[in-house]
Amino acid sequence: MEYIRIGRVINTHGIKGELKIRSESDFDEERYAQGSTVYILYEGKYIPFVCDTYRVHKGFPLVSFKEHKDINLVEKYKGCPVFIDAADRDELEDGRHYVDDLIGMKVKDEEGRTIGEVKDVEETLGANLNLRIAREGQKDALVPYVPAFIRDVNDEENTIVIHVIEGLL
Numbered sequence: 001m002e003y004i005r006i007g008r009v010i011n012t013h014g015i016k017g018e019l020k021i022r023s024e025s026d027f028d029e030e031r032y033a034q035g036s037t038v039y040i041l042y043e044g045k046y047i048p049f050v051c052d053t054y055r056v057h058k059g060f061p062l063v064s065f066k067e068h069k070d071i072n073l074v075e076k077y078k079g080c081p082v083f084i085d086a087a088d089r090d091e092l093e094d095g096r097h098y099v100d101d102l103i104g105m106k107v108k109d110e111e112g113r114t115i116g117e118v119k120d121v122e123e124t125l126g127a128n129l130n131l132r133i134a135r136e137g138q139k140d141a142l143v144p145y146v147p148a149f150i151r152d153v154n155d156e157e158n159t160i161v162i163h164v165i166e167g168l169l
Contacts, residue, residue, distance in 0.1 A: 002086035003039060003046060004100060006031055007061070009077045017069040018053070018062045021082060024099070024123075029054065031084060032063045039083040042076070046083060097153060099129070106159045107133050107143075110151060115169065116141065118160065131160070141169045 006025040013020045025031050031038065032054035039046040049065040056062070068074050092098065099121045107115040116135035122142070123129060129145040143149050143162055152161040 001046075003041075003083040004086050004089060004098075005081050005083050006038070007082040009040065009080050009082060010060070011078055012071050012075055013057065013062050015071045016064065017071060017074045018064045019074055019077065020057075021061045021063060023061055027090075028056075028061050030090075032061060036088075037085070038063075039085070040077050040080045041083060042080050095153075097155075101155075102131065102145075102153070102160070104158070105153070107131070108159055108161050109164045110161060115162070115164075121145065135169075143168065 007021040007023045009019050010022045011020040012018065030036070032051045034051055034053065036051050037048050038051060039048055041047075049068065051063055052066045052069075053064045054061060065074070089098070102118050102121050105118045107118060109115060116133040118131050119134040119140060120132040121129050122132055130142045131145055133141045133143060135141055149162050149165075149168070150160065151163050152159075154161070
């Protein structure tokens with residue numbers, strides 16, 4: 001089974017076993033829908049949890065799991081990453097990409113010159129995503145993942161073409 005990270009448990013909430021999660025997904029309502037399964041990586045093992053309740057409180061998903069309705073049963077999972085089975089992930093419409101699909105793509109400028117490779121995709125505080133591009137012999141570059149800079153994402157060629165302006169790199 002292939003696992004895809006969708007968040008991290010950052011704390012408990014209340015005494016009835018709810019976990020506060022820092023989300024890395026745009027589909028929280030689907031991921032934590034009642035009856036869906038997520039996996040928490042704990043001590044090197046992916047432990048399956050069946051979601052029971054989901055709600056948002058102060059911008060964070062609060063999730064409880066069947067058979068784990070007590071703070072004492074879930075407290076040990078603070079700090080643990082949360083995953084889904086890759087087979088449970090829906091196909092996206094054309095032009096949209098999952099973050100992990102972008103990692104490893106080659107980055108070129110509009111003239112075809114290689115800039116580097118996407119090392120990570122980082123969130124800013126609600127504004128947009130940034131591509132962290134590893135460049136050979138240079139510091140990493142951060143490029144906002146917005147139409148002004150991202151000209152093309154080619155899945156077949158595993159490349160991203162960016163518009164480079166002065167000071168970007």
